[in-house]
Amino acid sequence: MSHVGVTLGVMAAIPALVEPTMLRWARQTQGYSVLAAARKIGIDEDKLAACEAGYERLTIEQLRKAAKAYRRSLAVFFLDTPPEGIDTLRDFRRVAGSESGEWSPELHTEFRRAQQQRDWLIDLLESEDTPVPTAWSLPSSEVARLSDAQLASRIRSHLEGLAGSSGPTTSDRYAHSSFWVSTLEDSGVLVLHTSGGGVATQEMRAMSLYFDRVPVIVLNGSDAVRARTFSLVHEYVHLLLHADGLCDMVTTTRATNPNTALEARCNAVAAEVLMPAAAVRAATESLRGRPVDEWTYERIASAAVRFGTSAEALLLRLVNLGLASRSLYEQRREDFQRAYVEQERSAATGGDFYRTKARDIGKGYVRRVAGAHRRKVIDSFTAATYLDVKVGQITRLAEAAGFASASGR
Known part of the structure; x- marks a missing residue:
């Protein structure tokens, strides 16, 4: 064996003198069990548990593999305590009947990617001595005193003013998405999508990270286009309320606690922004003159396209405006969701x-x-x-x- 090979072999066997709490923190914030993490590092489960308890040490080579598995820099493991302010986000999801759920490793990765991109963008703006855009924001005092309808009207006029044009009414769902995304980007919001289909829509539809400068909205890239448009505006309302979080967009019918109350408000405001009451009444006038058994998916979807939303979202909007019954929505919801998924799938391209x-x-x-x-x-x-x-x-x-x-x- 060469001297180089001997040297590398010796270095690989050197114990990594890191705090056990850092190993445990890095694993947990990536969403891995001890067994899953041990397999990725290539060691025995008991060995990793012992290292996290401080009874044993990983070698430098094993620590490198752990850093890669946990998607952390090697240097972070040599800190005394976990960095403050990292991996904390209010969870508004109602997973498996509860208000929050465990994060998958993929979701942890996307969350940290969002933070990293924001850091890079701010570094870039500061290196060019460029003012960070803050046009996205509205005065907190104004937001606090407005009703849902008033806030939605203010948001729409504000964003359309920034864009220099009204929101689209075309049937092209991508035109709606592009309008709202590009307007928010230009106003100072970093808008991202999860990549590679790694995060299931059942786990997360969208999340927002509030900062005075360059707040972030992350949409699930696996979601349908019209659903992403609604999620985008929903998360923007979160930012205006300075209440960032992780959302699943489950329909909230009543506020049972502060979290569901906030989600209900964000849903209501987003619905009014995208589907203003007057425009909805005008677009559905002929439909509302028909018997309810003729309120088919095709007819409601045809009316919904001008708003860039799904048929289900428009039907729910009609319910909330008192123009349709809640029982009708409950009867049609699953069928509408199924038809919408099929429609999106058939329209998908490579x-x-x-x-x-x-x-x-x-x-x-x-x-x-x-x-x-x-x-x-x-x-x-x-x-x-x-x-x-x-x-x-x-x-x-x-x-x-x-x-x-x-x-x-």
Whole structure:
């Protein structure tokens, strides 16, 4: 064996002098059981349990594998205590009949990716001495005194004012999504999507991270387009209320505690933003003149397209406006959801790596990074790191995000 091989072998066997609490924290915040983590590291379950209890030590090589499995930097394991403010998010989900649930490793990964991208974006803005956009925000005192309907009207007029145009009424569901996403991005919100279908919609539909500067909204990339549009506005309401969290968009019919009360308000405001009462009444006038047995999925879906929402969302909106009965909604809900899923599946097309990547990490974010790269504010390696692609893929990703056309070059 060569001297190099002997040296590497010796280094690999050196005990890693880390705090046991850091090992346990890193595993738990990634959502792994001891058994699952041990398998990823390649050691016995009892060995990992002993290391977390302080009775044994991982080797440096095993610690490297643990860092990779937990998606943490090696340096974090040598801290005395876990960093403050990391991996804390209010959980509004009602999983398995409760108000919260365990996080999967994939959800932990997406949460930390959102934090990392925000840090990179702020670093980029500060390195260019560029003011951080804050147009997304509304005065807290104003938000607090407005009713749900008033707040929705204020939000719609505010965002349409920022966009310089009214929200779309086209049947193109992507046009609705693009309008609201791009408007929020331009106003200073970092909008991301979970990638690779790793997080199930049953676990998370969307989440928001509140900050005065560059708040974040993460949508589930596996969700249907119209559902993502509603989730986007729902999470934006969370940000305006300074109440970030993890949401599942389960329909809330009554406020049984502060969490469900807040979710009910965010749902109500988002519904009014996307489906204003006057417009809903006008769009469904002929439908409401028909017997309820003629309120088919096709007819309601046809009326819903101008709002960029699903037939189920519009029917629920009619219920809340007193234009349809709750019993009708309960009878039709499952059928409408099933028909909607089938419709979305039949309309789905094959994915494109660059378009999907730009959507997942945010088109506005991609354009910011690509612009800084073009102006030589950051080098190619840094740009590729920020964009999570290879250096040779930067140009095509920027084009997919609309950077080339937007720059006119």
